[in-house]
Amino acid sequence: MAALIETDGHPSDEQPWLALVAALPVGLAVAALTDEGAGRILAANPALRALLRGASGTPPDLLDEGTWVDLEERNRLRAALRDSSGIVDMPARLRRADGTIGYVEITGSRVPGTGYRVPGPVDSGATVYLLVRDVGERRRREEQSRDLYQQLLQSEKMAALGQTMSGVAHELNNPLGAILALAERLRLQGARTPLAAGLATLHKEAERAARIARQLLTFARKRHTTRLMVPVNEVVAETVRLREADLQRAGIRVTTSLAADLPDVFADPHQLQQVVLNLLINAEHALLRSDTGGHVRVRTLAVSADSVRIDIEDDGPGMSEEVLGHIFDPFFTTKDVGEGTGLGLAVAQAIVAEHGGRIDVTSQPGAGARFAIVLPAAGATVHAPRARTAPVADTSDRFGEGLRVLLADDEPALAGAVADTLRDAGFDVTMASDGEEALAKARAQTFDAVICDLRMPRVDGPTFYRAIAEFSPPQARRVIFVTGDVTGTEAARFLDESGCPWLAKPFRLVELLRVVRDIVG
Numbered sequence: 001m002a003a004l005i006e007t008d009g010h011p012s013d014e015q016p017w018l019a020l021v022a023a024l025p026v027g028l029a030v031a032a033l034t035d036e037g038a039g040r041i042l043a044a045n046p047a048l049r050a051l052l053r054g055a056s057g058t059p060p061d062l063l064d065e066g067t068w069v070d071l072e073e074r075n076r077l078r079a080a081l082r083d084s085s086g087i088v089d090m091p092a093r094l095r096r097a098d099g100t101i102g103y104v105e106i107t108g109s110r111v112p113g114t115g116y117r118v119p120g121p122v123d124s125g126a127t128v129y130l131l132v133r134d135v136g137e138r139r140r141r142e143e144q145s146r147d148l149y150q151q152l153l154q155s156e157k158m159a160a161l162g163q164t165m166s167g168v169a170h171e172l173n174n175p176l177g178a179i180l181a182l183a184e185r186l187r188l189q190g191a192r193t194p195l196a197a198g199l200a201t202l203h204k205e206a207e208r209a210a211r212i213a214r215q216l217l218t219f220a221r222k223r224h225t226t227r228l229m230v231p232v233n234e235v236v237a238e239t240v241r242l243r244e245a246d247l248q249r250a251g252i253r254v255t256t257s258l259a260a261d262l263p264d265v266f267a268d269p270h271q272l273q274q275v276v277l278n279l280l281i282n283a284e285h286a287l288l289r290s291d292t293g294g295h296v297r298v299r300t301l302a303v304s305a306d307s308v309r310i311d312i313e314d315d316g317p318g319m320s321e322e323v324l325g326h327i328f329d330p331f332f333t334t335k336d337v338g339e340g341t342g343l344g345l346a347v348a349q350a351i352v353a354e355h356g357g358r359i360d361v362t363s364q365p366g367a368g369a370r371f372a373i374v375l376p377a378a379g380a381t382v383h384a385p386r387a388r389t390a391p392v393a394d395t396s397d398r399f400g401e402g403l404r405v406l407l408a409d410d411e412p413a414l415a416g417a418v419a420d421t422l423r424d425a426g427f428d429v430t431m432a433s434d435g436e437e438a439l440a441k442a443r444a445q446t447f448d449a450v451i452c453d454l455r456m457p458r459v460d461g462p463t464f465y466r467a468i469a470e471f472s473p474p475q476a477r478r479v480i481f482v483t484g485d486v487t488g489t490e491a492a493r494f495l496d497e498s499g500c501p502w503l504a505k506p507f508r509l510v511e512l513l514r515v516v517r518d519i520v521g
Contacts, residue, residue: 053097086107257300310375313368359372478519480519
């Protein structure tokens with residue numbers, strides 16, 4: 001590229017202007033365009049040379065084909081420069097000498113009659129002025145602003161969606177609680193009848209609906225969690241065992257590689273298991289779509305002293321960039337209708353984010369996919385207690401003989417199933433359909449246990465508890481809350497402050513009996 005435009009060596013009025021051109025921070029050049037379509041820069045100021053040089057190297061010629069990322073942009077510039085009107089602020093991408101891409105805006109026009117002496121032979125055709133402005137920094141700021149705006153929009157959308165989901169889940173949990181409780185009772189009582197298989201299916205599908213409701217609450221970040229020091233390898237190994245038989249039946253091979261001396265993470269073990277399970281099921285469905293079996297690899301490793309990673313990789317059909325951009329969107333799914341809710345990955349991402357981690361995804365069409373769960377390590381290695389398994393229901397254990405229970409719930413179907421179960425266990429059950437009625441009955445006599453819905457008409461659960469704590473502190477210590485709304489911060493704060501045991505609807509009847517047994521000693 002030629003140097004700055006020179007004069008004939010004699011002092012002239014043009015010298016100050018040339019010094020100004022040399023000092024300007026924008027790129028300036030004089031170029032020659034030939035009739036045959038070629039072109040070259042005749043002179044350029046230092047700013048243009050620096051712009052095209054990048055970090056290093058000899059600056060290329062602005063009009064050379066190799067300098068342009070898109071030749072259509074070069075052709076557009078040449079056509080406009082041959083027109084007498086020229087071009088203003090044409091966006092373009094230029095390849096610098098160091099290999100990086102420069103984003104510029106080019107303004108150009110024909111050179112009018114001038115006294116300049118341009119060094120070297122001037123080709124026949126058009127001679128033009130070019131002004132090249134570096135807009136890379138401005139473009140980066142605009143992209144950051146767009147990204148921030150999109151993040152704000154996404155945050156608002158997810159907040160509204162989470163609030164809606166929370167409300168929907170609460171409304172679902174009450175009828176689901178009744179369905180699950182009744183299905184459980186019918187299954188236990190009809191275990192030896194011809195309806196046993198149907199009752200088992202009813203119970204299984206009710207639990208499935210309950211899991212979907214819990215997923216909605218988890219996505220809405222409203223689910224109560226209990227965090228412990230969790231050995232990651234144990235959670236991963238146990239979760240793989242849960243799915244291994246189903247995967248093998250589908251012709252899918254599973255291999256695990258668990259790192260030794262892996263630090264624990266401070267997490268909710270059930271939620272962490274849910275994340276791994278959701279990703280395993282996602283890999284399974286991807287491989288089933290390919291209909292050729294396949295391989296799922298699960299491994300754990302310590303990324304550093306501060307973080308732990310769980311990789312779940314499959315050699316399935318992979319995903320396009322378009323699909324990758326939406327896989328964590330709620331209700332987005334590539335599965336056939338009826339095969340999935342589109343919540344699995346959204347829930348997994350929400351859980352991991354709540355634990356201070358992230359999920360990284362790499363995939364290409366035809367090359368499988370890898371999900372990497374990165375979680376902060378807890379530091380010291382402490383063995384976490386294993387999750388308590390639900391006890392087997394034993395209706396012959398009448399541990400409530402001679403004991404009184406007050407049951408306050410405005411859902412008649414659920415209250416009826418719970419009352420029947422408590423009576424089977426030997427309890428004398430008194431029922432109330434709202435908080436005001438429950439308070440009146442609690443004042444009239446003392447109960448060995450009080451089961452109360454958190455949301456009730458007339459007098460809600462917190463108000464009921466505070467009132468009973470004033471006139472009968474021993475009864476207040478025997479209150480058990482049940483709720484389909486482990487949602488608002490006020491409810492969560494009240495449950496923490498009161499210290500009362502509680503169960504989220506829909507719950508298993510055997511879980512309720514276990515809590516009642518703990519309360520009555």
